[in-house]
Each structure stands twice: as C-alpha cells, then as structure tokens.
Amino acid sequence: MKSNVKVHLFAAILALLMLAVCPTSSSGRSEPPRVECDVHAGPCRAQISGTRVSLDIEPKPVKAMHDLTFAVTFAGEKPVATPYIDLGMPGMNMGRNRVILKPAGELVYRGEGVIVRCPSGRRTWKAKVTVPGVGSVEFIFDVIY
Amino acid sequence: MLSTEAIYFVIFTTGLAVGFGHCIGMCGPIVVSLSLSLKGRSVIVPHLLYNGGRITTYGLLGGVMGATGSYTRVVAGIASLQKGVMILAGVLIVVMGLAMAGWIPLGEIFGDYCNPQGVLSRGFRKLSEARSAVTYYPLGMLLGLLPCGPVYTALLAAARAGMEAQSTLEGFLIGVGLMLSFGLGTVVALLLIAKLADLGWLKRRDVIYKISSAIMIIVGVYFIVKAIRY
Numbered sequence: 001m002k003s004n005v006k007v008h009l010f011a012a013i014l015a016l017l018m019l020a021v022c023p024t025s026s027s028g029r030s031e032p033p034r035v036e037c038d039v040h041a042g043p044c045r046a047q048i049s050g051t052r053v054s055l056d057i058e059p060k061p062v063k064a065m066h067d068l069t070f071a072v073t074f075a076g077e078k079p080v081a082t083p084y085i086d087l088g089m090p091g092m093n094m095g096r097n098r099v100i101l102k103p104a105g106e107l108v109y110r111g112e113g114v115i116v117r118c119p120s121g122r123r124t125w126k127a128k129v130t131v132p133g134v135g136s137v138e139f140i141f142d143v144i145y
Numbered sequence: 146m147l148s149t150e151a152i153y154f155v156i157f158t159t160g161l162a163v164g165f166g167h168c169i170g171m172c173g174p175i176v177v178s179l180s181l182s183l184k185g186r187s188v189i190v191p192h193l194l195y196n197g198g199r200i201t202t203y204g205l206l207g208g209v210m211g212a213t214g215s216y217t218r219v220v221a222g223i224a225s226l227q228k229g230v231m232i233l234a235g236v237l238i239v240v241m242g243l244a245m246a247g248w249i250p251l252g253e254i255f256g257d258y259c260n261p262q263g264v265l266s267r268g269f270r271k272l273s274e275a276r277s278a279v280t281y282y283p284l285g286m287l288l289g290l291l292p293c294g295p296v297y298t299a300l301l302a303a304a305r306a307g308m309e310a311q312s313t314l315e316g317f318l319i320g321v322g323l324m325l326s327f328g329l330g331t332v333v334a335l336l337l338i339a340k341l342a343d344l345g346w347l348k349r350r351d352v353i354y355k356i357s358s359a360i361m362i363i364v365g366v367y368f369i370v371k372a373i374r375y
Contacts, residue, residue: 065297067217093166095159095298095327114216116297119171119231119375 032128032136039141043073046137048129051076055085055129055139063144064117064125070099072129074107081132083109089118090126090140099127115143152306153326156299160330163295168331169338171293172199174364176335178238179281180342181357182245191278192339198285200328203296204321206289210300211307211320219304220297223290228375230290235368242361245354292375299327 037044043056052075057068072083085099099113115125123142130136179195180188209219243249303323307316 065217065220089294093163093295095163095295095302096155097298097301114301116294116301117292118294119292119371120294121371121374 032138034126034138034140036140039139040144043071044139044141046139048131048137049135051079051134053129053137055127057127061144062115062141064115064123065145066114068113068115070101070111070113070127071104072101072109076107078107079131080134083129083131085111085113086128086130087113087115088126088128089122090124092118092122094118117145121145152302153322156302156323157326157330159295159299160327161333162330164331164334167293167295168334171291172288172335173338174238174361174368175234175288176338177342177357178241178361178364179284180339181354181361182241183343188339188343189336191281192336194278194281195285195288196328196332196335198282198287199289200285200325200332201282202286202289203299203324203328206300207303207320207322207324207327208317209320210303211310211323212313212317214304214308214310214316216301216304220300227290227292228372230287231292231372231375232369234288234291235365235370235372238365238368239362240365242358242365245361246358248358296327299324 033046035044035046039055039057040061043054045052045054047053054073054075056071056073058071059066059068062068070085072085082103083101085101087097087099088094094116097113097116099111101109101111104110123145124140125143126138126140128136128138176192176195179191183191206219206223210216213219303320306319306323310316310319
C-alpha cells in the first residue's frame with residue numbers, strides 16, 4: 001500500500017516536471033516573425049506590421065558579458081509607442097533580460113544591455129524588438145564568448 | 146517601470162520557471178549526486194542546507210551587484226573563480242560516483258597517497274560520507290558560484306536596481322533581496338529532483354547505484370571539459 005503511494009507520487013512529480021520542461025510553443029499564441037542575421041557585419045533588418053525596422057548592436061564584434069548599446073531605427077513613421085528589446089536564447093528560458101530603449105533622435109531609440117554567457121557553449125541569441133500595441137520581431141544572431 | 150514589489154515577484158517566478166527548465170540541466174547532476182550519496186538517508190535536510198548555501202551565495206553576489214551597480218566589472222572579477230568552481234564540481238561528482246559504487250574507496254585515494262589530515266582529503270571524505278548534513282551548506286555556497294545563464298540574468302537585474310538606488314546600502318539590500326527571491330524560486334525544482342533521485346523505494350538499489358555511478362562519472366568529466374573550454 002505504502003509503496004503504491006510512493007509510485008503514484010513519483011509519477012505525479014515526473015508528470016509535473018515534464019509539463020514544466022516541455023516547450024510551450026504550442027500554446028496557441030502567434031509567434032513573431034524571426035529574422036536570422038549577422039549582427040557583427042552591420043544592422044539587422046526586418047518589418048513590424050509593415051514598418052521597416054533595423055537593430056544595431058555596438059561595439060562590434062558583439063561579445064557576451066560586455067556592456068552593449070542597442071539601437072533600433074524605424075524607417076518612415078515614428079512608432080506609436082516606445083519600443084523595447086527582450087534578450088534571450090531560442091528554446092531556452094534564461095530569465096527576463098529587457099533592454100529599455102529611449103528616444104535618441106526622430107526615429108532612433110537606444111538602450112544599454114548585456115547579453116549573458118551560457119555555460120552550455122551555445123552562442124545563438126535572439127533580440128525580440130517589440131513596439132507595444134503594434135507587434136514584434138525576433139532577430140536571431142550569434143555572439144562571441 | 147516595475148515597482149520594487151513587482152520586481153521581487155517577477156524575479157521569484159523567473160527562478161521558479163528557470164528552475165524547472167535550466168537548473169535541472171545544470172545543477173541537476175549535482176543534486177542527483179548528492180541525493181545518491183546519501184544512500185537512502187533522508188534527503189530533505191541536506192538538500193535544504195545545500196539550497197540554503199546556494200541562495201546565500203546568490204544573495205551575497207546580488208548585494209555586491211546592487212552596491213556597485215556594475216554588472217560587467219563584478220562578473221569579470223569572478224570569472225576565473227567560477228571556472229575553478231566548475232572544475233571542482235566536476236571532480237566532486239566523479240569522486241562521489243567512484244565512491245558510491247565502491248570502485249575506489251576514498252580512504253585509498255586520499256589516505257594512502259595524500260596527507261590524510263589535509264584539507265582536501267578531509268573535505269572530500271566528509272562530503273562523500275555525508276555524516277553531517279551541515280556539510281551541505283558550505284558545499285551549496287561554493288557551488289552557488291557555478292556559472293549559469295539565468296543567474297547572470299538575475300544578477301543583471303540586481304545591478305540595474307542598484308544603479309537606481311539612493312545609496313550603496315540600499316543598492317546592496319535590494320540586490321540581496323532580488324537574488325534571494327530568485328534563488329528561492331529555483332529551490333522547488335531542485336528539491337523535487339533531489340526527492341526523485343532518492344532511490345529508497347527501489348528494490349534493486351545496488352544495480353541502480355552502479356548505473357548511477359557510471360552516469361555521475363560521465364557527467365563529472367563533462368563538467369570538467371566544459372569548465373576547461375569555458
């Protein structure tokens with residue numbers, strides 16, 4: 001009887017772990033478009049709801065665990081709200097790492113941030129640029145450790 | 146901008162979430178090793194102490210981040226220490242794996258060839274024998290220094306909060322508080338893993354211990370290789 005309880009407990013814990021660890025991409029939310037780019041070569045370009053947007057990171061080459069300046073530039077119209085950037089690794093929850101952007105010109109927004117280092121050795125990171133109320137885009141790029 | 150209370154909550158839930166995803170992969174092998182080395186004894190108190198030590202280190206690091214408000218400088222300062230801790234963790238897992246299976250008695254490793262009264266010998270013996278659960282607290286403190294992406298991210302939040310603090314002391318306290326919140330969030334997953342690895346309810350324990358020992362040795366070597374390449 002007692003061992004039965006333990007087996008059930010084990011199964012419940014295992015199920016809980018599997019639920020927690022399994023990817024949540026099938027949650028039904030629409031994923032933002034993804035753009036792969038070489039951020040060391042120059043700005044990455046994409047569109048958010050039809051508006052052209054570019055992301056640049058300085059200094060280059062872009063290194064993890066260094067102070068970095070992120071610049072988001074819009075072409076055409078000024079966005080309706082101040083954008084922000086969420087940094088993370090594709091497929092891995094690294095915790096919230098948000099770069100707060102501030103206006104640095106008519107269509108340019110800048111902010112300071114750090115891309116942290118993953119001990120696994122994976123170097124691919126993503127910067128999700130979001131314009132509140134409009135949409136977002138994910139830039140995927142490799143960083144140097 | 147989030148209020149201070151909201152940041153604590155966000156960072157606690159972050160710890161909870163990454164605990165199940167990230168920490169299981171990184172700290173899981175260590176936690177499993179510690180559980181198995183207890184060989185059927187209660188895992189709760191030793192693991193609470195291990196987690197307490199780990200969170201203490203997080204809190205201290207958060208305090209330094211909050212007080213200085215400088216993330217990259219502090220992280221650069223502890224980089225080589227972290228590498229050393231990663232190697233030590235790997236060696237520890239290998240030694241515990243060897244000792245658990247009884248393939249190489251620790252007495253022979255450290256007693257015959259090294260000074261048996263030496264710090265290293267005594268430390269490893271105490272850890273592997275785990276006679277005193279208190280040993281798990283300093284072990285947790287040491288292993289709290291392991292390089293870890295989500296911990297880095299949480300420390301970044303502590304440094305940012307410190308930059309906005311009115312004084313160094315306030316920055317220190319906020320940094321400590323944030324990292325304690327983060328650490329507490331990660332405890333749930335690691336305690337569950339510790340309990341899962343507690344094989345007291347399995348009948349063929351000897352076989353499981355042998356297999357687990359082999360896995361521990363492989364994981365330990367993987368840790369050492371990763372640390373050298375870090």
